[in-house]
Amino acid sequence: MNAIEIAGEIDKSGNLLLKKPLSIKNKQVKVIILFEEEDVDDKLWLKSLTHNPSFNFLKEEPEIYSKTDGKPFND
Known part of the structure; x- marks a missing residue:
């Protein structure tokens, strides 16, 4: 399967309009x-x-802790 990249736009009716004509003819795409x-x-x-x-x-x-929780640690 081959791929071709070409620019286009979709009009207000939902139709795809290509900027240039394609060189391939009579093919399913x-x-x-x-x-x-x-x-x-x-x-x-x-x-x-x-x-x-x-x-x-x-x-x-x-x-979750207050100043009154636990014992002081003095090193």
């Missing part, structure tokens, strides 16, 4: 379309980040 991703909204990204348990290690740890 497979088309893979690569396009730029749209930017993710910063607020949505930050909201999902703060609710993701994978980042819990960044949160401040609760204070």
Whole structure:
């Protein structure tokens, strides 16, 4: 299977328009379309980040000891 890279665009109707004509004729082809991703909204990204348990290690740890716990260590 051979590959050809060619630029194009998709019009308002969803049709693929190529910038140049192809040299191959009367062939069945497979088309893979690569396009730029749209930017993710910063607020949505930050909201999902703060609710993701994978980042819990960044949160401040609760204070589990007090000054009255244990015995003083004098060396």
